[in-house]
Amino acid sequence: VTPDIGIGLIGAGTVGRLHAGYLSKVPGARLVAIADVDRTAAEATAREHGEIAVHENTVSLLADGAVAAVVIATPGETHGRIIEAAASAGKHVFCEKPLDLDLARIDRALEAVRKAGVTLQVGFNRRFDRDFQSVRDAIVDGKVGEPHIIHLISRDPLLPGPPRDVGPLAGLLFDTTIHDFDMVRFLTGSEFDEVYVLPGDHVHRAGVIDTAVVSFRLGNGVIGTIDNSQAAYGYDQRVEVFGLNGAIAIENERRHLATVSDETGVHAALPLPFYPERYESSYIAELAAFAECIRMGAEPLASGADGRAASAAALAAQCSIDECRPVRIAEIS
C-alpha cells in the first residue's frame, strides 16, 4: 500500500481552512501539520481535523519530516518566498493564486522548484471545473471554428465595505482578475500580447478599484474582454467564446433548477452565492490532481509557468491603469 502524502498547510485563513476540509476528501493525501503567523487560526483549523501538528512558523513546518508537500494559502505577496523555502527543503508545493505579485520573486521560486525537482501546482481551480473544461474541449474540437472573440464575466457577490486597499497595486487584478487571465490562456491556448484596462470604483465609490473592464489581444489574434465587478444577485461567472462558425457559452450555476411561472413572469433561482459553493468540486479535484502529479512525477495542469504568465498579465494591466494606455506584455516580463 502506498503511504498517504503528508501535507503541511501554511496559512489557515479563509481559504486555508477550506483546503483543510477539501484535503480530507482527497484519497492518498493527509493533512499532518499547520503553520500560521496567527497561532489561534492554526489551532482552530487543526482542532477541526484531529491529530495535526501546529508549528510556530513556516521554518519549523518545513523541518517536519512528516510533511512531504505543502499547501500555501497565505496572502499573495508572501508566496514566492515561501515556495522558494519549501522547494529548497525538498517539499512539493501547491500554492494558491497569485503565484506572487513580483516577477523577480516568482523567478527565484521557479528556479528553486526546478533545482529541487519538486512538483509545483498553482491554485487555478477553474481549470478543474467541468463547465470551463467543456468550453475548452469544444474549442479544441473546433465546434466554433476559429475563435475570434472571448468574453469573461467574473463578478463577486456584492460585498460589504470597500475592498482592501493594498497600496499601489490594484487588489482586484491579483485577487479576482488573475483567475480570468488564467482562464483566457487555458481556454484559448494562446498568450496575452496586449492589455488595456478601464478601471472604476463604481460599486463602493471609495477610491479603490472594484470594477474593471480589461480588453486584450492574444498572440493568436483573438480579442476579448474581462468584466469584473460585484453583483447584487450573487456570484456571476460566465463566459462566451465567439468564432467563425458559432458560439459557446456557459451560464451561472443556480441554487436550484426549478422555474416558477406566474402572471408577473418566469422566475429562476439566483446563482450560487460565492466561490466555496460554485467551485467546491474543482477545489477537491485540483488537490486530488496535485497528489496524483506527485505520485506520477507528472506536470500539473496549472503549472508554475501558468502562474507566472497570469501574474505578468496582471502587472501589464496594472501598468495600463497607471499610465492610461495599452500595454504589451513584452514590456514588463
Ligand SMILES: NC(=O)c1ccc[n+]([C@@H]2O[C@H](COP(=O)([O-])OP(=O)(O)OC[C@H]3O[C@@H](n4cnc5c(N)ncnc54)[C@H](O)[C@@H]3O)[C@@H](O)[C@H]2O)c1
Ligand atoms: N482559488 C480561489 O478561489 C481563492 C479564493 C480566495 C482566496 N484565494 C487566495 O488564497 C490566499 C489566501 O487568501 P485568504 O482569503 O484565505 O486570506 P486570509 O487573510 O483569510 O488568510 C491568510 C492567512 O495567512 C496567514 N499568514 C499571513 N502571512 C503568513 C506567513 N508569512 N506565514 C504563515 N501564515 C501567514 C494569516 O495569518 C491568515 O490566517 C490568497 O493568495 C488569495 O488570493 C484563492
